[in-house]
Amino acid sequence: MEDFETLLKGSAMAHGHLCPGQVVGVRMAIEGCRLIGLDNPRELPQIKKLIVYVEMDRCATDAISFVTGVRLGRRSLKFVDNGIMAATFLNIETKRAFRIVSTENARHLAEKYAPEITDKREQQLVAYKRMSLQDLFSIEEVQVAINACDMPGPTRFKAVCQKCGQVVRDKREVMKNNQILCRPCALGTYYQAIMK
Structure with missing residues (x-):
């Protein structure tokens, strides 16, 4: 997988602008893929092993799609309209899955991670890059029962x-x-x- 800054730049270009949600989405996707054992999800054969369930239709979803290569048209991106900044990464081959949720506490910790920045949006953007995974996300291993009619192909x-x-x-x-x-x-x- 490409490095964080390269992925963030590409994600921001694909999305249309750089924002805190892009940072969260890129970091979420990198960690989700790492947890399920995929290091190059946008390329064959790994692209056929991944399904991602996103729970919001916000900036982070575009970042997740960019980093992982999942798409609605490929049936590898599933939208569950929960209004939660969360995504579940499923390796179809191994059945391992992890749900990653962006913590609300991360907003409050932005000042701690980027005290030199006074603008809230810019502070979040920088802080989310620096923040520990433990402060930025809540992560749990989960099981996902996927029906044959929901499989890509x-x-x-x-x-x-x-x-x-x-x-x-x-x-x-x-x-x-x-x-x-x-x-x-x-x-x-x-x-x-x-x-x-």
Whole structure:
């Protein structure tokens, strides 16, 4: 794996700016990969061994994706909308997994790690680079039960919605009133069609 500063620079370029969340995400990804035994996750064959579950849609997620190479389109990046700055790194081959959570205490410790900086954002940016892993993160080994329909690779499971005819992939269909339905037909949509 490339060194921290190189990864941080690349991550900031991919994300569009450098921020404290980028520092946290890069450090989280480096440590997560180290813990599950991957030292070059963006390259074959390791890219096929990694799934990362992110629990927030913030800057750190872009950093994690950049460092590890995981992507939604590859089905190796899973989004769990918990609103927590956390990620779980799973080695599919060994089944080892670690959940890493950015501690809220880290914000309060920024002044201790970068007392020479008065601007809070800049102070966090520098402090998160210097901070010990123990102060920055809470880390626990976990088990992740992954269903075959959630594995990376080609689509293995397809169904057709009996209401609208839409093809539904990867076991995302819903059984309702003895019908196979897509989630929009069964549960409603996040959008409203505009009638013309």
